[in-house]
Amino acid sequence: MTSLAWLIPIALFLGALGLGGFIWALKSGQYEDLDGAAWRALEDDPPEKPQAGV
Amino acid sequence: MARTIAADALGVEFKNAQPEAASSPENIRAPSASRTITLAVEDMHCGGCMRKVETALLGVPGVAAARANLSARRATVIFDRGAGVGAVAPLVDALDKAGFKAAELAPETVDNEKNNPARPLLARLAVAGFAAANIMLLSVSVWSGKGGGAGDPTHALFHWLSAVIALPVVAYAGQPFFSSAWGVLKRGRVNMDVPISLAIWLSAIMSLYQTFRGTDQVYFDACVTLLFFLLIGRYLDQRVRVKARGAAENLIGLQSRWAHVIAQDGTVERLPSRLVEPGMRIAVAAGERFPADGVIASGTTTVDESLITGETTPRTAAVDAVVYAGSVNLGGPVEMEARAAESDTLLAQIGRLMATAEQARGRYVRLADRAARFYAPMVHSLALASFIGWMIAGAGWEHSLTIAIAVLIITCPCALALAVPAVQVAASARLFDKGILLKAPDGLERLAETDVAVFDKTGTLTAGIPSLANGDTIDDATLKAASALAAASRHPYAQAVAQAAKARFGAVSAAGGVEEKPGFGLRWATDGGEERLGSAAWCGLDDAQASSASLWYTRPGAAPVAFRFEDKLREDAAVTVDALTRAGYRVELLSGDRIEAVASAASAAHIADWRAGLKPDEKIARLDKLKAEGHRVLMVGDGLNDAPALAAAHASASPSSAADISQTASDAVFQGAKLSPVVELLATAKKARRMSFQNFAIAFGYNIVFVPLAIAGFVNPLVAAIAMSTSSILVTLNAVRLRTAKLEIKA
Numbered sequence: 001m002t003s004l005a006w007l008i009p010i011a012l013f014l015g016a017l018g019l020g021g022f023i024w025a026l027k028s029g030q031y032e033d034l035d036g037a038a039w040r041a042l043e044d045d046p047p048e049k050p051q052a053g054v
Numbered sequence: 055m056a057r058t059i060a061a062d063a064l065g066v067e068f069k070n071a072q073p074e075a076a077s078s079p080e081n082i083r084a085p086s087a088s089r090t091i092t093l094a095v096e097d098m099h100c101g102g103c104m105r106k107v108e109t110a111l112l113g114v115p116g117v118a119a120a121r122a123n124l125s126a127r128r129a130t131v132i133f134d135r136g137a138g139v140g141a142v143a144p145l146v147d148a149l150d151k152a153g154f155k156a157a158e159l160a161p162e163t164v165d166n167e168k169n170n171p172a173r174p175l176l177a178r179l180a181v182a183g184f185a186a187a188n189i190m191l192l193s194v195s196v197w198s199g200k201g202g203g204a205g206d207p208t209h210a211l212f213h214w215l216s217a218v219i220a221l222p223v224v225a226y227a228g229q230p231f232f233s234s235a236w237g238v239l240k241r242g243r244v245n246m247d248v249p250i251s252l253a254i255w256l257s258a259i260m261s262l263y264q265t266f267r268g269t270d271q272v273y274f275d276a277c278v279t280l281l282f283f284l285l286i287g288r289y290l291d292q293r294v295r296v297k298a299r300g301a302a303e304n305l306i307g308l309q310s311r312w313a314h315v316i317a318q319d320g321t322v323e324r325l326p327s328r329l330v331e332p333g334m335r336i337a338v339a340a341g342e343r344f345p346a347d348g349v350i351a352s353g354t355t356t357v358d359e360s361l362i363t364g365e366t367t368p369r370t371a372a373v374d375a376v377v378y379a380g381s382v383n384l385g386g387p388v389e390m391e392a393r394a395a396e397s398d399t400l401l402a403q404i405g406r407l408m409a410t411a412e413q414a415r416g417r418y419v420r421l422a423d424r425a426a427r428f429y430a431p432m433v434h435s436l437a438l439a440s441f442i443g444w445m446i447a448g449a450g451w452e453h454s455l456t457i458a459i460a461v462l463i464i465t466c467p468c469a470l471a472l473a474v475p476a477v478q479v480a481a482s483a484r485l486f487d488k489g490i491l492l493k494a495p496d497g498l499e500r501l502a503e504t505d506v507a508v509f510d511k512t513g514t515l516t517a518g519i520p521s522l523a524n525g526d527t528i529d530d531a532t533l534k535a536a537s538a539l540a541a542a543s544r545h546p547y548a549q550a551v552a553q554a555a556k557a558r559f560g561a562v563s564a565a566g567g568v569e570e571k572p573g574f575g576l577r578w579a580t581d582g583g584e585e586r587l588g589s590a591a592w593c594g595l596d597d598a599q600a601s602s603a604s605l606w607y608t609r610p611g612a613a614p615v616a617f618r619f620e621d622k623l624r625e626d627a628a629v630t631v632d633a634l635t636r637a638g639y640r641v642e643l644l645s646g647d648r649i650e651a652v653a654s655a656a657s658a659a660h661i662a663d664w665r666a667g668l669k670p671d672e673k674i675a676r677l678d679k680l681k682a683e684g685h686r687v688l689m690v691g692d693g694l695n696d697a698p699a700l701a702a703a704h705a706s707a708s709p710s711s712a713a714d715i716s717q718t719a720s721d722a723v724f725q726g727a728k729l730s731p732v733v734e735l736l737a738t739a740k741k742a743r744r745m746s747f748q749n750f751a752i753a754f755g756y757n758i759v760f761v762p763l764a765i766a767g768f769v770n771p772l773v774a775a776i777a778m779s780t781s782s783i784l785v786t787l788n789a790v791r792l793r794t795a796k797l798e799i800k801a
Contacts (some may be wrong), residue, residue, distance in 0.1 A: 022721070026176055042101055
């Protein structure tokens with residue numbers, strides 16, 4: 001019984017953490033371009049903006 | 055450091071550009087709408103392309119951030135705060151230099167993308183999945199517990215925990231079903247969402263009551279798992295629609311044309327053609343398409359109207375002649391005055407015809423809805439009957455209601471909800487791989503029902519480009535000389551001559567100093583005299599010869615040479631028609647073109663049944679006649695004049711070279727120079743239909759086994775949940791087969 005009192009909240013908390021992470025990722029638009037994200041992982045640097053006036 | 059700043063700006067700005075429901079839209083829309091531009095980018099296929107696009111866009115002055123979206127084939131550009139609005143042209147030019155065709159998307163289209171209905175659905179799906187997993191964990195513990203029974207405190211604790219998780223989740227994740235059910239109930243009708251909502255709420259409330267009382271049966275797990283599977287189905291369905299719509303908007307955006315509008319002070323401004331208003335004066339260069347309906351204000355030219363009327367012979371247009379959007383200016387540069395807003399323009403007439411035609415199709419009921427219409431009342435009466443039956447048998451209201459809920463849950467159509475969307479996703483992915491874009495969500499179902507295929511001629515059965523027909527009778531020297539003149543012109547006949555010469559000699563060089571008189575022909579002053587290439591009148595020939603050929607070539611001291619042209623069939627037109635005929639399709643050709651042209655195309659394509667010289671409303675009349683005879687018609691066409699017929703037909707498809715309005719009216723758009731995608735489209739549609747029925751069979755088969763058990767009171771929540779999951783997984787696996795299956799078309 002005492003172990004359950006710990007384990008169940010922990011299990012729920014970890015699950016909720018995962019859920020929260022997913023919804024955060026969803027809201028920040030990380031699921032908008034799954035094909036592109038796969039490629040971006042292989043890139044060294046994102047393209048830089050040339051300095052103004054150069 | 056510049057990189058970090060750019061990335062930061064991007065993050066912040068993108069967040070601003072996507073208004074959340076909670077924040078006030080006025081605050082955000084105004085500034086972000088003025089600085090953010092979304093472009094559709096064609097041919098962006100890999101990480102390298104994505105990077106090239108971003109680099110090219112960042113190189114444009116005034117651009118603060120650029121981000122390409124590979125899945126959507128779009129790029130979003132954010133301008134510096136100080137930079138002006140509407141600087142789309144330099145962006146398009148920059149991408150053009152990098153090798154990508156791009157076009158601005160209409161802002162209202164992009165707003166749709168932001169309010170993507172699949173996104174909140176995915177969040178609800180995640181919440182339901184979380185709850186389902188956790189409650190299942192607790193329930194399995196309860197059910198595997200060694201007879202803990204109702205009195206056991208752990209048992210009660212687990213039920214209470216389940217209740218605490220389930221109730222808010224049901225209230226949040228079930229909203230799409232509840233609002234849909236409430237919507238139809240208010241109108242006094244029933245759809246599949248009604249038994250779903252009823253089962254979910256009844257089971258949740260009943261379980262809560264039983265948790266209070268401490269009985270050993272609760273339904274929280276079944277209730278939440280049901281919701282989870284139903285949301286998967288709903289999400290898949292929504293995703294096909296969103297993706298198809300986005301791709302279609304890109305396609306239409308990329309083909310939207312520019313208009314060079316001449317202002318009062320004589321300056322020329324480049325505007326997207328959708329922004330043209332009546333009264334504007336527009337400069338149209340040779341080879342360009344007219345951006346709007348209107349009249350020629352100055353200059354004389356020839357106009358290729360094949361896209362609109364299906365007539366392949368170009369028409370001469372002088373001042374005050376009417377020209378239509380979509381036709382090509384073949385001669386010299388002209389100015390036109392737009393008249394598009396008047397209600398009697400061709401576009402407006404076609405629009406009205408399309409609206410009437412589409413209303414008729416709007417009444418089409420989707421396969422899943424038809425199944426639901428018959429299924430929902432059955433489920434309700436079955437559950438009610440079980441309740442009454444057990445009450446009569448003296449089981450008490452609580453036990454009877456529990457059994458009724460079990461019946462509702464068992465019959466609840468998770469597999470049924472997944473059956474059609476899963477097949478749709480697999481089918482549209484398969485078609486997408488083969489260069490066919492499925493636009494209408496119910497297009498597959500309508501395509502599968504067709505038994506007559508009606509083709510348009512110009513641009514559909516044929517390539518829409520004339521080619522030299524009598525090349526064999528023309529000797530090398532003449533062809534070479536004529537092609538030197540022809541290479542200087544953009545007229546399709548002249549281009550065809552140049553093409554023929556290119557095929558024979560390898561390369562063609564244009565003669566210097568060739569003069570073109572729009573509507574007549576070309577001339578070139580040589581030492582030996584003047585050479586001419588053009589109409590019979592232009593070459594000084596008499597009327598008898600005028601109609602016998604399309605183009606004449608004359609030079610001093612030689613007999614005039616005639617050039618004849620034909621619009622060649624797509625290379626696999628005959629094969630495609632044969633395949634359709636073998637499959638039991640009746641194939642017809644309806645064209646607005648001249649009789650001779652249509653007759654020869656029909657015989658070459660093996661089509662026995664053809665009609666020529668038809669106007670848009672006559673095409674519709676023919677389709678209506680076929681419909682009255684009990685046929686379901688597939689219309690394949692590309693011209694502006696086909697648009698109403700495409701909308702009126704039971705199902706429709708058009709090549710990607712078609713007019714915007716035709717693509718809008720079509721269920722599917724296919725790419726490439728071949729006609730065979732039509733066969734693939736029909737084969738996939740028919741297979742998808744068969745698979746949907748198989749899936750219904752799986753779903754019903756499972757009901758036949760489990761419903762009697764539920765009515766008899768043998769189904770506990772665990773069994774219900776497992777049975778439900780199994781049938782859903784079976785249905786999904788069945789649909790996945792469609793992606794790789796080898797298909798043959800059968801009527």
